[in-house]
Amino acid sequence: MEIDPFIFRFSIFILSIFIGYYVVWSVTPSLHTPLMSVTNAISSVIIVGAIIAALASSSDKIFEISNIFGFLAIILAAINIFGGFLVTQRMLQMYKKKKKK
Amino acid sequence: MISANLSAIFYLISGILFILALRGLSSPETSRQGNFFGILGMIIAITVTFFTVGNFSNAFNYVLFFLVIGGAIGAFIAFKIPMTAMPELVAGFHSLVGLAAVFVAISAFLNPQAFNLGLPGNIKLASLIEMSIGASVGAITFSGSIIAFLKLRGIMSGSPIIFKGQHFFNLILGISIIVLIYFLCSSQSQSFFWSLIAVSFLIGVLLIIPIGGADMPVVISMLNSYSGWAAAGIGFTLENTALIITGALVGSSGAILSYIMCKGMNRSFFNVILGGFGGDANVSKEKSKDKKPVKSGNAEDAAFLLKNASSVIIVPGYGMAVAQAQHALREMVDALKKNDIKVSYAVHPVAGRMPGHMNVLLAEANVSYDEVFELDDINNDFANTDVAFVIGANDVTNPIAKTDPQSPIFGMPVLDVEKCKSVLFVKRSLSPGYAGVDNELFYRDNTLMLFADAKKMTEDIVKNLN
Numbered sequence: 001m002e003i004d005p006f007i008f009r010f011s012i013f014i015l016s017i018f019i020g021y022y023v024v025w026s027v028t029p030s031l032h033t034p035l036m037s038v039t040n041a042i043s044s045v046i047i048v049g050a051i052i053a054a055l056a057s058s059s060d061k062i063f064e065i066s067n068i069f070g071f072l073a074i075i076l077a078a079i080n081i082f083g084g085f086l087v088t089q090r091m092l093q094m095y096k097k098k099k100k101k
Numbered sequence: 102m103i104s105a106n107l108s109a110i111f112y113l114i115s116g117i118l119f120i121l122a123l124r125g126l127s128s129p130e131t132s133r134q135g136n137f138f139g140i141l142g143m144i145i146a147i148t149v150t151f152f153t154v155g156n157f158s159n160a161f162n163y164v165l166f167f168l169v170i171g172g173a174i175g176a177f178i179a180f181k182i183p184m185t186a187m188p189e190l191v192a193g194f195h196s197l198v199g200l201a202a203v204f205v206a207i208s209a210f211l212n213p214q215a216f217n218l219g220l221p222g223n224i225k226l227a228s229l230i231e232m233s234i235g236a237s238v239g240a241i242t243f244s245g246s247i248i249a250f251l252k253l254r255g256i257m258s259g260s261p262i263i264f265k266g267q268h269f270f271n272l273i274l275g276i277s278i279i280v281l282i283y284f285l286c287s288s289q290s291q292s293f294f295w296s297l298i299a300v301s302f303l304i305g306v307l308l309i310i311p312i313g314g315a316d317m318p319v320v321i322s323m324l325n326s327y328s329g330w331a332a333a334g335i336g337f338t339l340e341n342t343a344l345i346i347t348g349a350l351v352g353s354s355g356a357i358l359s360y361i362m363c364k365g366m367n368r369s370f371f372n373v374i375l376g377g378f379g380g381d382a383n384v385s386k387e388k389s390k391d392k393k394p395v396k397s398g399n400a401e402d403a404a405f406l407l408k409n410a411s412s413v414i415i416v417p418g419y420g421m422a423v424a425q426a427q428h429a430l431r432e433m434v435d436a437l438k439k440n441d442i443k444v445s446y447a448v449h450p451v452a453g454r455m456p457g458h459m460n461v462l463l464a465e466a467n468v469s470y471d472e473v474f475e476l477d478d479i480n481n482d483f484a485n486t487d488v489a490f491v492i493g494a495n496d497v498t499n500p501i502a503k504t505d506p507q508s509p510i511f512g513m514p515v516l517d518v519e520k521c522k523s524v525l526f527v528k529r530s531l532s533p534g535y536a537g538v539d540n541e542l543f544y545r546d547n548t549l550m551l552f553a554d555a556k557k558m559t560e561d562i563v564k565n566l567n
Binding site for chain 2: 017021027028032034039042044047062067070072078083086
């Protein structure tokens, strides 16, 4: 009997939930806003699917309907990726310890 | 073109880098490095995808073009957005993730060959289920986040919108989603796919409209979680490890934040989601008609009290964000410190409109993060403190949460500001806070109300201190 590859992916999924659980509990509460903006940025790795969709064309028909949805998704995800990481960076720059006098 | 196995390894690496990105946030010192790991992981994932698809024809140029356009928009927003607008920015970003998930699912449905999922009209059953879940959750995330965005931005009223039979209607819609997925899988018909997406958009709207403004921390965290599950759903469709790992991370992160926020209000998740909280503020207004004496003062009185204190705790809330008073507040603290007064900040978990909202604003005003304390760490210190300076917070300081089991906020962990020798309470009026509960603190002997705009009052105090 072979194991369905889905089961392997499902195992990765479940284990990642556990990793997420422990990692996120260790995030200090004062950084919860950057946590939201960075999770937002990384969940935009969905751009991977958008790129596959956009590039799935024979060279003469670039703008088939399914590719157009891919291109649109690329724009949305790119806004998120750049916006998310940069705004996180901007916030984290502000969290500095002052030198004690 | 690189082999599927090699690209899977790279996706795994980028998944690990994303874990490290979150891990970095365990302390401010490591956080910037964490963010760098996140960026690196994203670059790897995108580059590997280009090489795996291996299509560098004209379409590739368009991909780069749209990537740059989106990136420029994102970068522009990231640099321009004021820190006080962070909650609505995050809500807006969530909506984009949701919509992107919907779009990817649509193109996978229309052109399944591209993703190796079978032929149009004959998509593999498992893939079809995965993509319909991804599309549905994505659509809910999208429309729900739009509503949250509108409420936070103030375009839509923050008060709950409730109609008769709301929960029943939502339940019917929820069931219809499952039915639609079933028919979609058995018929492979496009019309079911489109109706599924339409119903999901509707549910997203209906889920968020009954939830009031101050419950937004829970809503934002919940939508954060949804956007993760949507990404994971698409990740299963695409058989992509990076997406599955990230989706699971983001999903559990949002769920934990929702939990922390609910606990901060001593309410169950369902109580928040079912909504309508704080909608009946009229009831408590009638109760408070018997006027109790209130001591009110001006900036001079406040400055006098502060100057003679040896320790001060500042309690910021949403009102500080609205009035943009964080910089003025920092100036006030600087003036106090010159007089050798010990100052710390106490932040309640649900202060503001999103998790960590107050911390970001204080950080923006150059407040050192080691002066900012969480509820549990500072609550015992109020008893040995001379002055509590409450600026823009209300319900989170209400002692009634500890004493009156009838109160809707009973049991909510609150900051024990009343234990200070004196309390300065900056507020526009005596109106009750979000929960619709009168704050007993206003009428205490050791409370001095400062009726004014938070920023203006703080600036006046600074003038009087110097």
